[in-house]
Amino acid sequence: MAADANSAEEAAQPQLADPFSEGKPPAPQSHKVARSAPGNDVLNTIDLFGERSFSV
Amino acid sequence: MPKHVIEQGECLSSIAAEYEFDWKLIWKHGQNATLKQRRKNPNILLPGDELFVPIREKKEESRNTDKRHTFVKKNAPTRLRIRLLNSGKPLVNEDYELSISGQKLKGTTDSTGLMQETIPPDACSASLILGKEKREILLDVGHLDPLNSISGMQARLNNLGYDCGAVDGIVGPITRSALKSFQETYQLNITGEADSATLDKLKGEYGC
Numbered sequence: 357m358a359a360d361a362n363s364a365e366e367a368a369q370p371q372l373a374d375p376f377s378e379g380k381p382p383a384p385q386s387h388k389v390a391r392s393a394p395g396n397d398v399l400n401t402i403d404l405f406g407e408r409s410f411s412v
Numbered sequence: 413m414p415k416h417v418i419e420q421g422e423c424l425s426s427i428a429a430e431y432e433f434d435w436k437l438i439w440k441h442g443q444n445a446t447l448k449q450r451r452k453n454p455n456i457l458l459p460g461d462e463l464f465v466p467i468r469e470k471k472e473e474s475r476n477t478d479k480r481h482t483f484v485k486k487n488a489p490t491r492l493r494i495r496l497l498n499s500g501k502p503l504v505n506e507d508y509e510l511s512i513s514g515q516k517l518k519g520t521t522d523s524t525g526l527m528q529e530t531i532p533p534d535a536c537s538a539s540l541i542l543g544k545e546k547r548e549i550l551l552d553v554g555h556l557d558p559l560n561s562i563s564g565m566q567a568r569l570n571n572l573g574y575d576c577g578a579v580d581g582i583v584g585p586i587t588r589s590a591l592k593s594f595q596e597t598y599q600l601n602i603t604g605e606a607d608s609a610t611l612d613k614l615k616g617e618y619g620c
Contacts, residue, residue, distance in 0.1 A: 388555040388567040388579060390456050390620060391531070392491040393425045393435055398455050399526075399619030400556070403497040403573040404542070404549065 418461040421536040421554045424454035425490040429533035431465050434486045441466055453620060456558050490533040492553060495619060496525045496542070499573075503542070512538040512553070559615055562587075565606055568618040569594060 392398040416427055428435035438444065439454045443464035451457055475481045492510070496503040502525030510517040510527070513535045521527050531538075531553070538551040557564035562583055566576040574590040588604035595602045598613050 386550040386552050387571050388552045388557075389492065389494060389571070390453075390556040391423050391425050391533070391554050392493045392528075393455060394488045395436065396424075396453065396455055397493065398453065399493050399495060400571065401495045401497060401618050402549065402571045403500065404503065404547070405499045405573070 414465045414467065416463045416465050418457045418459050418463060420459045421552070422459075423457055423554045424463070425488070426533045426554060427463060427465065428488075429490070432468070433465070435488060438463065438465055451558055453558070455554075456556055456564070456620060458557050458561055458564075489530045490535075491528055492531045492538070492551075493526065493528040494540075494551075496521055496527060501525075506543050508543075509541045510538055511541070556620075559611055559620070562606070565611065565614065566590075568614055572614075572617060 387400075387402050389400040389402075390398045416431075418427075424435045424439055428438055431438075435454060439448060441464055443466075447457075447461060447463060448454075451461065457463070473483070492512075496506065502523070503521055504523055504525060506521045506525075508519055508521065508527055510519075510529055512529075513532045515532075517529045519527060519529065527540075535553050536555070538553055540549045540551060541547070542549070556567055559565060559568065561581070563579050563581040566579045566581070566587055569576045569587075569590045570579065572594070574594045575586065576590045577584075577586040583606070591606060591610060592602050592604045594600075594614065595604075595610055598617070600609055600613060601607070603610075
């Protein structure tokens with residue numbers, strides 16, 4: 357399993373430099389999706405531009 | 413009795429294909445009753461789940477000799493169904509190219525933003541290229557965990573645009589912030605907790 361990016365310790369780490377600042381596009385994000393089978397239709401939803409954040 | 417321990421990327425469709433079974437025969441087997449109750453959806457299992465796979469039995473069919481007979485093997489196709497949105501609105505009539513297991517499948521999303529393709533049951537990763545801009549998104553096929561697991565909730569929130577960071581199965585500040593954002597959008601109690609109302613809404617908005 358990947359390192360805990362959600363832990364308070366990790367969240368407190370300084371952010372990495374913006375990859376665009378080096379002229380490199382960010383690596384595409386991978387989306388975890390489920391398969392579908394006849395008799396068990398499974399729908400996935402991906403919002404490509406819906407990057408939302410909560411502001412207090 | 414053979415038990416198959418689920419690994420990341422596996423689901424009943426991929427396992428049924430591996431053992432050359434109809435997935436329904438495995439799922440309906442009495443030895444899988446507990447798992448069936450716990451997981452509800454056979455194509456969304458959690459790594460570590462144990463699935464009973466029955467031993468295949470030899471079946472005989474009597475037919476007349478000196479005649480040609482056709483036998484059809486039941487082989488349920490596995491599909492990938494994704495509704496694509498652009499900031500909450502369906503991505504309608506968008507051309508796409510899905511690269512999966514060495515195949516390139518081309519199509520166009522429908523009026524609801526839906527793309528669906530028949531895929532090899534064991535395909536685990538894919539690349540989806542969209543529109544004239546050739547925007548690429550990567551897919552981990554069969555990697556979606558059940559909704560009632562933290563990792564499953566995180567993956568669904570991420571896919572809907574509510575950033576949970578890494579799908580690590582731990583509710584930390586990033587995941588709580590994503591939950592609050594989701595709850596705010598759908599006018600739920602903003603608690604940052606994965607309560608039943610939030611999970612029900614998440615299932616409805618995501619599709620599973």
